Amino acid sequence: MRVTNRSLKGREGNISVTIESIDDLWHLKYIIEASDLIFALTKRKADISSDKIRPEKVEKVKVRLGIRVEEMEFNKFANRLRIHGPIEHGMDSGSYHTLNVEIGTNISIIKEHWKNDQLQRIHDAEEASRRPKVVIVAIEEGDADIGFVHHYGIEIYSHIHQSSGKREIGLRNEFFRSILEQLRHAVLEDASLVIAGPGFTKDDFLKYFYETEPSMASKAIKEDTSMIGMSGFQEVLRRGAVDRIMVESRIARESILIEDLIREISIDGKAAYGFADVQNALGYGAIETLLVADETLRNGREKGVDIDELLMKIEQAQGKVIVFSTAFEPGEKLHKLGGIAALLRFKVN
Numbered sequence: 535m536r537v538t539n540r541s542l543k544g545r546e547g548n549i550s551v552t553i554e555s556i557d558d559l560w561h562l563k564y565i566i567e568a569s570d571l572i573f574a575l576t577k578r579k580a581d582i583s584s585d586k587i588r589p590e591k592v593e594k595v596k597v598r599l600g601i602r603v604e605e606m607e608f609n610k611f612a613n614r615l616r617i618h619g620p621i622e623h624g625m626d627s628g629s630y631h632t633l634n635v636e637i638g639t640n641i642s643i644i645k646e647h648w649k650n651d652q653l654q655r656i657h658d659a660e661e662a663s664r665r666p667k668v669v670i671v672a673i674e675e676g677d678a679d680i681g682f683v684h685h686y687g688i689e690i691y692s693h694i695h696q697s698s699g700k701r702e703i704g705l706r707n708e709f710f711r712s713i714l715e716q717l718r719h720a721v722l723e724d725a726s727l728v729i730a731g732p733g734f735t736k737d738d739f740l741k742y743f744y745e746t747e748p749s750m751a752s753k754a755i756k757e758d759t760s761m762i763g764m765s766g767f768q769e770v771l772r773r774g775a776v777d778r779i780m781v782e783s784r785i786a787r788e789s790i791l792i793e794d795l796i797r798e799i800s801i802d803g804k805a806a807y808g809f810a811d812v813q814n815a816l817g818y819g820a821i822e823t824l825l826v827a828d829e830t831l832r833n834g835r836e837k838g839v840d841i842d843e844l845l846m847k848i849e850q851a852q853g854k855v856i857v858f859s860t861a862f863e864p865g866e867k868l869h870k871l872g873g874i875a876a877l878l879r880f881k882v883n
Contacts, residue, residue: 535561535659538640542648549656550642553635557684559615560861561659562635563608564828565652566643567835570603572617573642574633578625599624601633613637649842650849651831651857667725668776671713672759672766673739674731678713680720681767683776687862688767692716710742717750727754728775731762768863791825791856792864795875806882807875813844820878821853829860830873 535558539550553559566572577594600623607616615635621627635641645652668683669691676696682689694716696709721727727750729736729743736756743751759769770776771789798805806815815821824845834841845855853876858865868875 535656535662537656537660539642545648546646547648548642548644549648550640551656552640553637555637556613557662558659559608559613559635559637560684560859561655562615562641563606564832564857565655566603566606566617567645567832568603568605569646571600571622571644572603572619572633573598573600573623573644574635574639576631576633578631597625599631599633601631650845651855655857667722668728669717669721669725670728670730670767670770670776671717671739672730672762672770673713673736674733674762675735676709677762678709678731679762679764679766680713680716681764682720687859688764688771690764691720706738707742710739711746713739714743714746718747721750725753728757728770729754730757730759730766730770730775732758732760787856788858788862788864791823791877792858792867794877795825795871796867798877799871804878804881805875806878808872809874812874812876815876815878815882816844816847816851818882819851820880820882821848821851821876822879823854823856823877824848825856825858825868825875825877827858827860827865827869827873829869831857 604619617633680691757775759766
């Protein structure tokens with residue numbers, strides 16, 4: 535995400551951004567709220583005065599409209615965020631329109647009050663745009679999975695299977711060659727790779743990789759995992775391989791924090807979960823790090839829950855606030871624990 539304009543007076547005002555990836559669209563889903571005013575260039579049918587009841591063809595023209603947000607829909611498969619609401623600025627004011635925000639779109643977001651987590655999310659998205667992308671290859675004998683590390687989680691790009699039960703050198707090299715062909719199509723020039731899996735197959739693949747594509751292979755690191763697939767990808771994150779490539783990676787950080795939380799809960803230690811327990815811990819000044827799911831934050835605001843007051847009090851008490859993605863496994867686990875939890879400075883009864 536690239537910020538093209540920032541005009542704030544205190545917490546009120548406009549931030550304009552250009553969307554550079556699908557990750558940015560996911561971020562916007564949690565930055566934009568109902569009642570925000572969004573400006574973007576869009577297409578709308580021209581208002582043609584005519585005696586005809588039904589003109590044969592009404593062409594769409596490019597216009598810049600200001601939409602007061604009522605509804606949003608994020609579709610990561612269509613690479614699009616749809617923003618719907620009445621037009622407040624531009625042609626056909628008062629009518630409803632849907633903005634289709636895609637990669638390359640520039641939008642202006644105007645809020646009466648920007649919240650800390652929204653400003654932090656824009657900052658994180660800006661920083662992430664400067665970091666190398668990461669692709670994980672989880673491989674074992676005869677099977678391999680390629681996954682993309684996104685902000686909203688890991689996307690499985692492809693699965694490669696060697697159908698023959700025989701593992702002759704020729705067939706094995708054909709298997710490796712199939713993986714390499716997938717990587718040539720999938721890996722961006724500035725991307726980094728993690729080659730992971732059980733046993734020695736990953737070592738043999740890395741040797742083949744260096745011999746065949748030394749430039750791409752030079753960006754790869756190796757990591758041991760007990761399995762492949764999504765579980766193997768999660769192991770890579772937990773072991774910190776992605777963190778070594780993407781410093782302060784959101785996904786790796788969430789994986790570690792949720793493991794710390796679950797461990798503290800299992801020993802009845804320094805943890806609180808659920809809104810009531812978190813508020814109780816806040817009363818004692820015990821919260822070191824608050825973990826809150828993005829959907830919990832969003833739903834709380836829509837329902838008028840005083841969740842922002844809670845966040846403000848935690849920050850005033852020198853606590854950290856981490857917003858988790860519910861599209862990723864740690865966020866799902868947090869959601870099942872009530873969507874909000876805290877790691878504490880000391881145990882609270």
